[in-house]
Amino acid sequence: MKLEWMETHRSLIEKMIRCGNIYAYTFHKQRNFGTESMFSVSQIQTLEYIIETEESDEKMSDMARRLGVSKATLIFWTRRIRFRRNILNWWRI
Secondary structure (H helix, E strand, O other): OOOHHHHHHHHHHHHHHHHHHHHHHHHOOOEOOOOOOOEOHHHHHHHHHHHHOOOOOOOHHHHHHHHOOOHHHHHHHHHHHHHOHHHHHHHOO
16 A cells, blocks of 8 residues: 555655664664774764763753753763773863
């Protein structure tokens, strides 16, 4: 059964679904990205946001909302990133 409303946009919708699925698959997969430590794309995005906003007094709950994750997830990632503190120094170079 084909959906009439999607008939003209079927190719675009399929590409969007495929892109979303690929991103979801790789979002939490950890890689070393040329460093000694393993990070996922989501952890790198969190690290970038923390570095970008470190001068502000933004609450963790606001950061989590802006990143689209739960507060518990943000705290977990932050602890993991702090554990691998040598990467923070490398990132700022």
